[in-house]
Amino acid sequence: KAGVTQTPRYLIKTRGQQVTLSCSPISGHRSVSWYQQTPGQGLQFLFEYFSETQRNKGNFPGRFSGRQFSNSRSEMNVSTLELGDSALYLCASSARGRDSPLHFGNGTRLTVT
């Protein structure tokens, strides 16, 4: 089975721009979660989608949004980028969500200049 695929691997954007990151979960997995990883804060939960519905959301501003498509693929969008948004954004999928472990992708490294 192919793992979780995230595209692109690297992105460089300037302040004020917006960005869209993509995640393809493991085949058959219906839950997709997004995390932001930084050296200072570690992994922080952004949101979780299950069957195209946002099931849970972390404490991030409204500039961070996401969606999930009928094939379980997910995108997250960050608008009006700030320098502090520079991070590794990780996507994880699981079979059922709540009682299944997460399988992570390699992440998208976003640098905001």
Add this chain to the structure above:
Amino acid sequence: AQSVSQHNHHVILSEAASLELGCNYSYGGTVNLFWYVQYPGQHLQLLLKYFSGDPLVKGIKGFEAEFIKSKFSFNLRKPSVQWSDTAEYFCASRGSQGNLIFGKGTKLSVKP
């Protein structure tokens, strides 16, 4: 707020030494605990998980963890580390909303 604390930021060991990484979680509801490992340049991988039952959980690559409910702890152990165990280790707990809450990670460096 729910949290997961990892006691050590960076641990340096020689090969064949024993390893114990501390983890404490704050959520007192249904217990779902995990240890993940991130090898250099690779994605996070699940080492082991605890949901219920025997509090001593065995995972991959010779790792094990012990759940101690009274201490809200879930420490990771390995009797004899190898150079290939050099990685960052993350403890995680499922929070009340269902998402995983991660500790800040412990970097393990194993000297050959």
